[in-house]
């Protein structure tokens with residue numbers, strides 16, 4: 001009994017060692033383990049431990065690469081001699097492609113961010129960590145933001161300010177007299193833009209985006225206004241405008257950019273000359289159903 005038992009146990013142990021080796025031997029190569037990192041980076045370790053990335057979920061996604069090294073790459077050489085950075089992902093400026101890869105190793109599985117590399121930010125190598133705080137970030141007392149110890153998306157800053165930092169040209173638009181209420185924080189840039197995808201890019205996507213908050217403009221209309229069905233932004237300046245209702249230009253010029261005023265319907269003949277009163281007014285005071293109508297093909301009701 002004894003003689004046969006020992007070899008079986010040994011074989012089981014051996015087999016499991018081999019399995020672990022085969023599955024993760026390469027990934028493990030050159031790793032020191034988080035406890036080693038802790039020796040010199042205690043403060044970061046403590047904050048990291050409170051972050052979602054230290055949980056079992058993160059380890060399950062990338063078996064064989066754990067803790068600090070799941071993002072920073074194999075760090076044994078660095079742990080031995082801190083001046084050595086080879087093999088280490090530092091997330092420093094200039095290494096954006098490598099940084100993005102490090103995060104996507106796991107997050108490529110998320111439908112929310114998986115397409116990042118094909119999206120505008122990804123193609124222009126805007127690194128994840130230019131928007132997201134590291135899992136061991138501090139800062140805050142009173143809105144320096146960062147602090148990655150609470151649940152959340154761990155942005156470096158308030159999300160609107162974050163966007164406006166790089167897209168400063170949009171600041172002017174959002175300071176115009178008529179605007180989507182972003183500065184007021186009633187909605188945010190990310191209510192319309194997914195920073196990991198290009199959802200506002202094409203007209204189709206754009207209209208369904210608008211319908212998500214302006215449901216009453218969704219058809220189908222028995223009498224539709226062609227440009228409305230095509231693209232809301234053919235008349236509206238989405239971020240902000242000097243004209244009320246966010247239209248690109250005030251009426252009647254907005255309408256006259258596409259319509260030659262049909263005098264026969266809008267004018268009065270006085271002494272043989274056609275006068276159009278409509279041109280001085282709001283076209284929509286008569287064509288009130290400008291986004292589509294259930295009953296009138298001239299969009300009046």
Ligand code: HEC
Nearest residue numbers: 032033036037039040068069072075076078079082083090
């Ligand atoms: C023996 C002490 C020690 C150990 C162990 C150690 N580090 Fe470091 N680490 C340092 C020092 C010191 C620096 C700053 C060195 C410098 O800036 O030249 C540093 C810097 C870093 C940096 C920033 C590099 C940069 O250029 O911005 C990262 C990232 C890092 N360590 C990650 C790790 C990880 C991950 C581990 C565990 C695998 C680890 N460290 C283990 C001492 C250590």
Ligand code: HEC
Nearest residue numbers: 034037041044045048053067068070071091129134135136
């Ligand atoms: C989820 C990915 C991730 C994990 C896990 C992670 N880090 Fe980092 N780390 C980053 C990012 C991103 C940066 C760059 C921060 C920035 O851009 O402001 C960074 C920066 C650093 C730096 C240099 C700057 C600083 O913040 O002081 C050190 C040192 C560091 N990490 C060590 C560690 C150690 C030690 C661990 C484990 C306790 C760890 N990191 C775990 C993503 C990670």
Ligand code: HEC
Nearest residue numbers: 052057058061062070071102103106128129132151152153
């Ligand atoms: C080892 C795998 C792994 C790596 C590498 C990784 N993450 Fe994560 N990340 C996770 C898991 C797991 C979660 C938990 C949420 C989930 O289960 O989807 C998460 C959550 C997040 C969240 C949401 C935070 C929350 O509280 O829910 C953000 C933001 C995030 N990660 C950004 C990053 C960034 C930026 C990097 C690169 C610096 C990175 N991650 C690298 C696995 C990883």
Ligand code: HEC
Nearest residue numbers: 100103104107112113116121126127128131153159190195
């Ligand atoms: C331009 C800024 C920016 C960049 C670059 C960016 N993110 Fe984000 N990310 C955000 C914002 C803002 C949110 C919060 C979105 C919201 O509230 O709707 C977010 C949310 C997330 C979430 C939570 C998503 C969810 O719906 O659960 C994860 C995970 C994440 N980002 C990972 C990443 C990773 C990984 C990268 C790089 C591959 C990255 N992000 C690049 C700004 C950015």
Ligand code: HEC
Nearest residue numbers: 120121124126130131159162163165166167189190193195
């Ligand atoms: C670190 C700088 C940076 C941050 C932060 C940033 N962006 Fe960008 N963004 C860029 C760059 C670079 C491009 C590509 C070049 C360009 O079109 O300006 C870009 C492109 C875009 C585009 C596409 C522009 C086009 O012409 O089609 C949109 C939309 C956008 N960003 C929205 C956002 C939103 C929303 C946020 C906040 C969640 C944000 N960005 C945060 C740098 C940034």
Ligand code: HEC
Nearest residue numbers: 160163164167170180182187188189191192200206233238
């Ligand atoms: C109500 C939805 C909405 C909000 C809120 C919004 N955007 Fe946009 N944004 C759009 C649409 C739609 C487009 C495409 C417009 C077009 O092509 O006429 C766009 C275009 C852009 C572009 C491409 C350049 C341009 O002007 O066409 C950038 C950059 C951008 N937005 C950044 C931002 C930033 C930064 C914020 C927040 C401060 C923001 N957006 C808020 C809907 C929105």
Ligand code: HEC
Nearest residue numbers: 180181186187191192206209210212213232236238245246
């Ligand atoms: C996330 C929700 C949201 C999305 C998406 C959205 N809007 Fe808005 N929109 C609002 C809010 C909130 C207001 C302000 C309403 C108010 O002040 O009564 C507003 C106001 C407007 C106004 C001015 C209304 C007025 O009475 O002055 C117009 C025009 C408008 N949106 C058009 C659009 C278009 C076009 C799109 C698509 C590109 C769009 N919106 C996408 C939420 C949204």
Ligand code: HEC
Nearest residue numbers: 207210211214217227228231232234235236245247284290
């Ligand atoms: C042909 C030009 C045109 C197009 C295209 C257009 N709009 Fe308008 N929209 C207007 C005009 C003009 C007004 C102002 C009406 C008024 O003052 O009576 C307006 C007003 C609005 C308002 C505020 C007043 C209200 O009726 O609620 C919203 C919201 C709005 N539009 C959303 C949209 C959406 C969403 C789309 C795309 C589905 C769209 N618009 C397409 C011309 C247009």
Ligand code: HEC
Nearest residue numbers: 225226227234235254255257258283284287290297298299
């Ligand atoms: C981007 C171009 C464009 C703009 C701007 C525009 N329209 Fe139109 N409109 C059209 C097109 C295209 C049709 C469909 C024409 C057709 O079927 O002959 C149309 C149809 C109409 C009709 C119905 C025509 C009929 O046969 O009875 C009316 C009324 C109308 N528009 C009024 C307006 C008013 C009022 C404005 C300004 C608030 C306006 N339009 C702005 C392109 C535009």
Ligand code: HEC
Nearest residue numbers: 252255256259261262265266278279281282283286287298
């Ligand atoms: C005083 C009311 C009134 C005003 C203001 C008005 N319209 Fe009209 N519009 C009408 C009526 C009524 C009709 C057609 C009625 C019919 O044939 O049954 C019409 C028809 C139209 C048609 C369809 C023409 C055709 O021949 O099929 C267009 C396009 C149009 N208007 C555009 C405009 C534009 C652009 C403005 C602003 C410059 C405007 N309207 C201002 C009352 C008005």
